[in-house]
Amino acid sequence: MPLNETHINAPPSTAPDGSRLAALTRVFAKAAKDLQRCAALESDRTIDRVLGDIGRAMDAQRAYVFEIVDSVFIRNTHEWCAAGVDPMKPHLQHVPYSVCSLFWERFVEFGSIHIEDVDNLLQTSDLRQVLEDQNIKALIAAPFWQNGEMFGFIGLDYTDGPRSFSSEEDNLMRGFAAQTGMLRALERTRRESLRLEADLARARTQLGATVAALPELLVETDRDGIIVGFQQSTPLTFAASPQEVIGQSPEAVLPDHLARICRKAMREVDLFGWSQSHNYSVDTPLGPKWFTLYATRRTQGVNTIGATSTGYLFVVRDVTHAQRQDQRIRQLVRVAELSTNLIMLTDKERRIRWLNPAAVERTGYTLHSAESMLPSEILHLAQTEPEIVKELCNTLNSGHAIQRELRAQACDGTIYWLELNVQPLHDAIGAIEGYMVIGIDTTSHKQAEARLLQDRSLAMRASHEGIAIIRPNGRLSYANPALRRFLSIDPDAKLGALMWTDITPPNLTERMTGILPVLLSEGVWEGEFMRKLPDGTTGHFNISLSVETDGSTLALIRDITRRHHAELDRARLHEQLQKAQARELSAQLAAGLAHDFVNVLATITGSVDQLAPQVAPSALPVINRIRSATQQARELARSLTRLETARPEATSLSLAQIMRQSVDLLTPGLDPQIHMALDLPDDSLCVHGDRMELMQLMLNLALNARDACRDSLAHDPDGENTIELRAAPCPAQSMPEYVDLGRILPDMPYALIELRDCGDGIPEQLRGTIFAPYVTSKGDTGAGLGLAVVANIVQTRGAALRLLPNEPKGTCVQVFWPCEPIEVLAAQSSRTPLADTSILLVDNDDLLLQDVADMLVQAGAEVASCIHPSDALEAITLAPREWDMVLTDFDMDGMTGSELAQAMHQQREDLPIILMTGNNELHFATESVHTEFAATLRKPICQTVLISVLLAAKLRSQRHI
Numbered sequence: 001m002p003l004n005e006t007h008i009n010a011p012p013s014t015a016p017d018g019s020r021l022a023a024l025t026r027v028f029a030k031a032a033k034d035l036q037r038c039a040a041l042e043s044d045r046t047i048d049r050v051l052g053d054i055g056r057a058m059d060a061q062r063a064y065v066f067e068i069v070d071s072v073f074i075r076n077t078h079e080w081c082a083a084g085v086d087p088m089k090p091h092l093q094h095v096p097y098s099v100c101s102l103f104w105e106r107f108v109e110f111g112s113i114h115i116e117d118v119d120n121l122l123q124t125s126d127l128r129q130v131l132e133d134q135n136i137k138a139l140i141a142a143p144f145w146q147n148g149e150m151f152g153f154i155g156l157d158y159t160d161g162p163r164s165f166s167s168e169e170d171n172l173m174r175g176f177a178a179q180t181g182m183l184r185a186l187e188r189t190r191r192e193s194l195r196l197e198a199d200l201a202r203a204r205t206q207l208g209a210t211v212a213a214l215p216e217l218l219v220e221t222d223r224d225g226i227i228v229g230f231q232q233s234t235p236l237t238f239a240a241s242p243q244e245v246i247g248q249s250p251e252a253v254l255p256d257h258l259a260r261i262c263r264k265a266m267r268e269v270d271l272f273g274w275s276q277s278h279n280y281s282v283d284t285p286l287g288p289k290w291f292t293l294y295a296t297r298r299t300q301g302v303n304t305i306g307a308t309s310t311g312y313l314f315v316v317r318d319v320t321h322a323q324r325q326d327q328r329i330r331q332l333v334r335v336a337e338l339s340t341n342l343i344m345l346t347d348k349e350r351r352i353r354w355l356n357p358a359a360v361e362r363t364g365y366t367l368h369s370a371e372s373m374l375p376s377e378i379l380h381l382a383q384t385e386p387e388i389v390k391e392l393c394n395t396l397n398s399g400h401a402i403q404r405e406l407r408a409q410a411c412d413g414t415i416y417w418l419e420l421n422v423q424p425l426h427d428a429i430g431a432i433e434g435y436m437v438i439g440i441d442t443t444s445h446k447q448a449e450a451r452l453l454q455d456r457s458l459a460m461r462a463s464h465e466g467i468a469i470i471r472p473n474g475r476l477s478y479a480n481p482a483l484r485r486f487l488s489i490d491p492d493a494k495l496g497a498l499m500w501t502d503i504t505p506p507n508l509t510e511r512m513t514g515i516l517p518v519l520l521s522e523g524v525w526e527g528e529f530m531r532k533l534p535d536g537t538t539g540h541f542n543i544s545l546s547v548e549t550d551g552s553t554l555a556l557i558r559d560i561t562r563r564h565h566a567e568l569d570r571a572r573l574h575e576q577l578q579k580a581q582a583r584e585l586s587a588q589l590a591a592g593l594a595h596d597f598v599n600v601l602a603t604i605t606g607s608v609d610q611l612a613p614q615v616a617p618s619a620l621p622v623i624n625r626i627r628s629a630t631q632q633a634r635e636l637a638r639s640l641t642r643l644e645t646a647r648p649e650a651t652s653l654s655l656a657q658i659m660r661q662s663v664d665l666l667t668p669g670l671d672p673q674i675h676m677a678l679d680l681p682d683d684s685l686c687v688h689g690d691r692m693e694l695m696q697l698m699l700n701l702a703l704n705a706r707d708a709c710r711d712s713l714a715h716d717p718d719g720e721n722t723i724e725l726r727a728a729p730c731p732a733q734s735m736p737e738y739v740d741l742g743r744i745l746p747d748m749p750y751a752l753i754e755l756r757d758c759g760d761g762i763p764e765q766l767r768g769t770i771f772a773p774y775v776t777s778k779g780d781t782g783a784g785l786g787l788a789v790v791a792n793i794v795q796t797r798g799a800a801l802r803l804l805p806n807e808p809k810g811t812c813v814q815v816f817w818p819c820e821p822i823e824v825l826a827a828q829s830s831r832t833p834l835a836d837t838s839i840l841l842v843d844n845d846d847l848l849l850q851d852v853a854d855m856l857v858q859a860g861a862e863v864a865s866c867i868h869p870s871d872a873l874e875a876i877t878l879a880p881r882e883w884d885m886v887l888t889d890f891d892m893d894g895m896t897g898s899e900l901a902q903a904m905h906q907q908r909e910d911l912p913i914i915l916m917t918g919n920n921e922l923h924f925a926t927e928s929v930h931t932e933f934a935a936t937l938r939k940p941i942c943q944t945v946l947i948s949v950l951l952a953a954k955l956r957s958q959r960h961i
Contacts, residue, residue: 102127107143107150112174114140117162138163142174144181151188154180217316220298225249225266228311255282258293265295266312273297279319290323291316342418342439344375345425348432350396352378362441364411375437379418380409396422396435405442416443466541466557470500477552486541486557488534500555505531508543515545523547528560540564605630650797650821653694655687655751656680656725662698663723666706674709676702679724687751687817693793694817698723700786701755701813708759708811721757728752728816741771741791742800743935744816745948753815756806795938798945832860833951841865842872842888842900843916848939852887852916855943861950869895873903880908885934885953890917901932912953916941 106113115121116138121128131139134157141155154177220229226249230242240253250259258280265275275295281288298313336343342359346352351372360366365378376382381389384407395402402422409415419440427433460467466483470476476495484491487503501509508529519525526544533539540563544556605627612623663676687694705721728750736744744750762770771791794801800816839861843849849865856863866872869892876883886904890897901913912934934953937946 103141103153104143104150107153112140112142112170112177114138114165114170114173116164119162135159137161140165140169140173142170142177144177144184146181146185146188152181152184153177216318217314219245219314219316220311221250221266221314222311225263225312227253258282261293262295262314265293265314269295269297269312279323289318289320292319340441342437342441344437344439346375346435346437348434350374350435353434359439362410362416362439363408375422379439381406384409384415392422396424399424399432408439416441417446418442464559466555466559468500468555468557470553470555472551472553474499474501476500476503483555483557486539486559487531505529507531519545519547519553537561601630650689651691652686652688653691654683655685655694655753655817656683658691658694659698659723659725659753662695662702666699666702674706675720677720677722679722681725681727685725685727685751685819687819688821689797689799689817693797697790697793697815698753700790701815704786705755705757705759705811705813708757721755724754724756726752726754736802739800739802739816741794741802742798742816743949743952744800745798745818745952748798748948749819750800750816751819753817755813755815757810758806759810761805761809761811762803792938796945798948833947834954835860837861837884837950837954838882839863839950840872840875840883840886842869842886842892842897843867844889844892852941852946855941855946856950858943859947859950868893869897869900873900873907876904876907876911880911883911885912885914885950887914887916887937890915898932905932914949914953 103113115131118128118131118137118139121131136157136159138158138161139155141153143150143153145151154173156173217232218229219227221227226247227245228247230245245253250262254262261278261280265278268275273296275293278293279290280293281290294315294317296313296315298311336356339356340358342362343356344352344359345354352370352375355363355365355367355370360370363370363378365373370378376389376392381392388406392402401424402420405417405419407415408418419442421438421440423436423438424432425434425436460478460480463480464482466486467478467480468476468483469478476498479489479495481491483489487505489498489503501512511527511529515525515527524544524546526542528540528542530538530540538561539559540561542558542560546554548554608623608626608630612620615623659680660678663678666676702721702723709721771787790801793799794815798818802814802816804812804814806812834856837860839856841849841853841856841863843852843865844867846867849867853863853865864875866875869888872886872888873895876886886901888897888900892900895903897915897917901915904911904913913932915933915936916939917936935949937949
């Protein structure tokens with residue numbers, strides 16, 4: 001009948017043999033003691049030997065132990081067989097779990113299993129087949145338990161036939177299985193513990209090596225954040241030892257901001273099981289350092305109440321180097337983004353991976369559209385520089401960088417120029433991993449260069465200077481129109497066929513043997529040459545040669561013909577000025593001698609007149625001869641005084657032009673430190689006078705200004721003299737009433753010449769004699785005649801001169817020069833401008849007295865003459881209001897002109913008195929000369945000047961009344 005579950009686990013039907021049970025009890029008892037002793041002594045004696053003893057002691061044939069490993073039963077014992085019993089077959093050592101599923105069900109339900117007769121099992125059962133293969137007739141088995149789970153069993157096989165098992169045997173088997181299972185579990189635990197300890201030691205060794213190799217800080221904390229482990233590698237993150245931080249909270253040993261980061265990471269671990277990476281910085285004596293912190297959960301083990309406790313593990317890494325690298329990378333990326341240069345990055349196949357904004361804007365390609373394209377494609381080099389693409393590729397293939405200028409084209413067809421620089425990028429082992437392309441946009445420079453070349457070409461063509469470029473072989477490569485004109489080169493002639501020696505004049509060609517050594521050694525040469533012009537005149541030219549870097553020669557030719565003629569005219573004019581000045585000085589000397597000689601003759605005449613009544617009649621012829629000789633001598637003296645009045649006829653002249661010529665004559669004689677500045681109007685300002693006299697006036701004043709500056713150069717290295725010309729204020733009433741020379745006439749337009757120097761000013765002791773002949777402050781280097789000539793010209797031409805202090809130092813000379821002829825002004829007044837004017841003349845020279853009286857009578861004046869000043873004073877005293885004005889000489893017998901004027905003003909304070917003198921010392925003699933006299937006239941006297949001065953004095957006198 002088929003075997004059912006009750007048959008397998010049913011209690012024994014008959015009681016077992018008492019001797020057999022007692023033997024089995026003894027065997028299991030002894031085995032149990034052996035097992036306990038093995039466990040206590042931890043000896044190498046194992047359950048294998050105990051089971052072998054059981055197998056041999058019992059009439060059973062075989063004992064075994066099965067363990068479950070990966071769903072397979074493994075008999076994990078030696079052969080424990082009695083004599084005459086075959087061992088277990090090797091191929092049955094590993095039995096699938098499914099074959100013995102019946103065992104596990106019965107173990108769970110009944111705690112043991114015993115099969116009294118295998119033949120009662122189902123014929124189709126895999127278990128029966130397995131048991132029959134082992135020649136097993138009956139068996140009893142009990143499981144091993146650990147933590148509520150079975151991990152194997154122990155069994156006894158019987159091969160001599162069916163067998164019944166009692167409950168005592170079952171209990172013995174279960175008890176022995178329990179003890180054996182416990183020993184087995186302990187052995188497995190011990191072995192597992194040894195394995196785990198070995199794995200832990202190996203892991204700790206590996207972790208220690210890893211930690212030592214990494215710049216990290218490892219911190220272990222408990223659940224509350226109290227530090228229980230601390231390990232750091234060099235360089236130290238914190239200058240603290242584990243003993244100082246273990247047992248402390250993060251707030252006690254860390255900076256506040258770092259402690260807050262730790263607490264935040266702990267909260268993240270509680271929520272997610274791990275934390276994010278937190279970056280922070282710490283200031284150190286070596287500067288700021290950056291770190292990253294990461295936290296995870298840490299299991300600490302089982303606590304005293306059997307619960308698993310947890311904590312936290314913090315890993316802190318020094319990322320300063322990486323942070324600085326990232327910072328540099330960010331800065332470089334930002335620089336590349338902000339750069340105005342075109343920047344492209346490619347892979348090793350030269351396919352574009354990145355463009356900066358400047359490249360996007362210039363090329364017209366977006367980053368997306370440019371990816372995987374070649375730089376030559378987005379620059380359109382095949383259209384602009386088709387022959388250069390292959391050359392660039394060959395250069396890169398050879399491992400070299402590229403740097404050259406080329407043309408590129410944008411998407412819209414715009415042509416632009418780039419200074420292209422291509423550099424290979426290498427990886428850590430030196431292999432090329434890509435390329436960096438930098439393009440500097442040089443379009444504006446190219447355009448500027450083109451404009452510059454164009455402007456230079458236009459400037460060279462428009463230049464008034466002749467410009468030629470000569471090749472090293474002597475042939476012309478360029479000649480501008482001015483040079484063609486200077487050297488009479490045919491406009492249609494081809495320059496490449498002309499040699500330099502073919503176009504230069506013979507007098508320059510003959511000098512080339514001496515010019516070339518200087519040109520080659522110094523690089524430059526300058527000189528002059530002449531050549532006949534087509535109109536038959538001679539042209540003068542300045543030529544400058546310079547050697548260029550490419551070996552060619554640059555020739556500059558200037559036409560200096562006008563300058564040459566101007567220099568000749570200047571030399572002739574200078575000679576004429578010297579002659580005119582010599583004549584002027586001679587005339588002044590003769591006039592001075594004549595004046596003194598006339599005074600001597602006046603004494604002789606007076607003496608002869610006194611002797612005539614006292615001599616005998618026979619002596620009268622002698623007296624008459626003396627008178628006749630004296631008269632002839634007086635006429636001779638009068639002819640000498642007319643030498644100075646024999647002046648050229650005055651004409652209308654451009655004063656600005658005369659002043660420029662005067663300064664040109666003076667400039668070569670100026671010291672390098674002295675500058676002469678001109679402030680002139682256009683040439684429309686004209687005056688009336690003689691050209692030569694005006695140039696004499698300007699030269700003498702400018703020379704005195706130059707000499708005055710020389711003394712001040714020691715403490716003022718740079719001096720500047722200024723000459724300014726402008727129209728004087730009009731009407732004349734707005735001009736100054738006081739002048740040092742001459743007189744400003746009413747209704748006369750004047751030109752004002754103003755010369756300012758930077759000298760030390762006029763010494764006070766020379767102010768009264770500065771215009772006298774032979775008076776000089778220059779010592780032996782001065783003749784003392786320059787300002788005397790100026791005074792003569794100013795007075796005889798109706799001009800006026802005024803001396804003022806200059807600011808901040810020096811002297812300012814103002815010259816008021818008439819713009820119209822004085823005769824015209826007098827004619828415009830009337831034929832008798834002095835009608836109804838009574839004038840008193842006082843002079844000890846009766847001839848001069850007669851001449852002046854004649855001039856005044858012709859002008860309509862009523863004139864009375866006096867030789868003695870006392871007679872004139874008496875006439876004023878008797879009738880002070882009868883006279884409109886007085887003209888008096890200065891040097892007179894018994895009283896000077898100044899003393900006479902003072903005496904007359906005591907009689908009438910507003911009486912106009914005009915001084916007539918040939919003595920230049922009186923021009924600045926004393927202040928009384930300017931206060932007592934209404935005007936000063938220098939002998940010999942010009943009629944027009946005399947009448948104009950008297951009219952001005954009369955008008956001023958009438959305004960005062």
